[in-house]
Amino acid sequence: MQYLRSCLSVFITLLSVTTTFSQTNFTWPETPSSKVFQDFIRAYNTGLQIEIKTFAKTHYANTDSAYLDEKTEYWMDIYHRFGPVKLHSLSINKPNDLEVWLQGTMSKAWFAPEFILNSDNQKIKAVGMLLGMQPPNTSTPAPSNEEFLDRLTNYLTLNEQHNLFQGSVLLAQHGKIIHSKAYGFKNIEENELNTLSTRFDIVSITKPITAIAILQLVQNGKLDLFAPIEKYLPELPKNISEKITIYQLLTHTSDYKLKNIDGFREQIEKTNSLKEVYDIHLEQLPKWDSFGDFNPSGKWNYSNQGYDLLGVIIEKVTGLNLEQYFKINVFETVGMSDTSFSKAGTANPYRYDLKHGGLKDYSEYPSFFGRVSAAAQLNSTVDDLYKLFETIKNTDDLLDEAHKGLLYAPLVKRGGDDFQGLGLEVNYESILNIGHSGVNVGNTSELIYFPESDLVLVVLCNNRSGAPNLYNFLKNNIPKK
Template sequence: MITQSIHTLQKKGFLIAILLLSTGMLFAQEKSQQIKDLLNKYHEYGQFNGSALVADDGKVVFSEGFGMANMEYDIPNRPNTKHRIGSITKQFTAVLILQLVEEGKLELDKPISKYLPEYNGPAANVVTIHHLLNHSSGIPSYTSFPAFFQEQSRDPFTPVEFVKTFADSTLQFSPGEKFSYNNSGYFLLGHIIEEVTGKSYEQVLQERILDPLDMKDTGYDHHATILKNRAAGYEKRGNDYINAPYLDMSIPYAAGSLYSTAEDLYKWGRALYGDKILSDDSKELMFSPQIVDGDAHYGYGWSIANLPVGKSGDSLPIVAHGGGINGFNTLIVRLPREDDLIVLLNNTGGTNLRDIAVGINNILHGEAAEIPKRSIAMELMPVFAKEGVDAGLAKYKTLKKDATFGLKEDEMNQVGYQLLNNGKIKEAIEVFKINVAEFPDSFNTYDSLGEAYMMDRQKEKAIANYEKSIEMNPNNQNGKDMLAKIRAQ
């Protein structure tokens, strides 16, 4: 009887285990379908075109592609499609730097000049490795230079050559004083890695990270290389697409020149839990706020933030980073406490990946994801461009009444600048005016409107909007620079 009872209990326990396992699988399948439905809706509305991967409790529950990796040959995006990841590159650079610190080859508190003796600019003896890693150096970011995209972005440079283009720049503030996102800093870090190791940044990356982690679908993107499964980059023009402008990949360098896949970035996320590539002490540095400036909490190559869950006001701690480079924008979100990961790689230029990540995070935690709306901005673009101001304003009033459409500040700003760059200055002004009216608490809307008025030679209105922008955000260096330029005329 005792033996029979044990067998009965064992059988019941086995059945309970099977039942629990089946229930878990059903929950995972349900989450996967909800994520797919959400991303399908974003894709339908032209707001996501790329590859996505989601891990829940460390296990992949969703991995799919949406839309086309190449629109000209109708090649679909897949989980193994290679996308340029832009500034997600910075976390790889940060790990390489911290590895060299662990080996005693670099010191975080030592200045640039210790490792780059030929660097003779104002930053040489006052900006440290620490300042470069957390964007507090005060060195101007080369991507913000007025003629960068027109005059430099298509030309190849060696690291030594390109550093000279910004080395003599005046510091925008005292190092360590505040946070200001900066591609120049991470370019310098790549150059320092090369000088200290005697190898190219690409070779060091391959030997120290990509090979040990078996990340065979990640690397430094060279335009000349025949790269299988490489996604083409596109930009939106209203609801249409164009090929993204060419960018020589020697320019983003250690700040943004890598390509990867959703699947490889999952490997990367898993590796960051262990000690194969970095010690616990170094990871603590990387994932802790090394600078806190307003809403900016930045470690080394990662932003530290919170992601909302549902409508209760609750949130979960995350470490995350986005990337934007001609034709691509990307986002990686790690929730270390939950062991969750969200990877979004989009190859149609700027789109709001954070909203998608919030929706996916809600699904993972049993909450409803907010359904996206069609873009008012994208509908307005061709009307303003082809039919003029009156038609554009009329279309805007019509769309505002339609509950299936929504308006986003960044999208309207994007449309305004597309019009501005195409010589449609009057139309751009009206789009920026709509953005100011819809988002009056955003300093950036006034900054953009000020620029449009400046290009239209409406000096007083330009000054008024730039002053308003700076009043709302005293750290708006671009606004200060443009205001000084206008007043000097």
């Protein structure tokens, strides 16, 4: 019943958004693509599947029913990630090609859809989408310290009420927790709410924990960052292993990516150990299209399979499986009692599903990871991850100063204002921040440090965009010194 009341609240808000939308100062161009885009905005801001489907049937060039269902689900998923929108500005303005910056009225998320039309019948032949960035000169005036927490609390409450945010949030400053609260549903079907003790899939925040483990072994003289991995993985084909170092695996510059091998990810998903994962790597490598002429470019190229190799190296060097190593050398040291690969008691992951007609539990959706992975699959709480970051930041219990510095040193350019360290990412957009994020079909996560304000953000969500939306909101609203 509580979830149904939330949905009713969303619908009432949408009526308000739809009726007031035309009052903005945005001016539409007089072009065919503009007319299509205006119809899209009208349909999108209703938040209704039938309206989006009618738009797709009317304006897409491809009239295949399965294709139109796919596009309807795509836009409904976008709506359930970012909510209703307001117009900001044009970024591409051509008669048959229009791209418009939009901002969520509640989520404050930025995105820019692009519709490219056929010139003969003005039907949509292609769609582009800018995500994860924002247009220039759109920074929010920074609040005072007194206003900051009120603004944060109001943001989270509003987004929870409209089913745009569900998860747990912890914000700390100068070693003191200043906001810690759970929002939304752990299990919508059972009307079970999230709590601060709810465990979530932390997705790729697993990677910094793997990096910590690798750097511990480097610090203890058991691994060489710059030695070819053939030293540790002699079973790998030599033409691969002699060209990759641990440094390259940590910084995503190895170009070791097997996910596009036919059937590879489906096989990986059935595994229960990293040994099984490694055996599949060895079996499938000869089918890789880069196998015969493998030569790493040295450029940043995100790789989950590369991190799984790091996990195999940890197991081979220590004689412990990855679960055991993490437990003994990281979790017990820090006091992370709620972190493990076990899925027991975790929040259900949710995303929009066309046939379901709303948010659906995607627990059974393919993850394309094994039960154990050095790239993903750990489950944790906001409190445990906060303990981890504070331990790294303030003590030498896990790593000494020199090796901690390697975690967040801006060693490799990722793109734009983003850089990669040996486990953490460094971003200079808007305000310097250091950390890692995670995303899968129904979970998002952020572990971020803002050094100028000494703020630590931990957010774990069981929906598609709650965590990155909050991260982007926060970095645009932190009080400036």
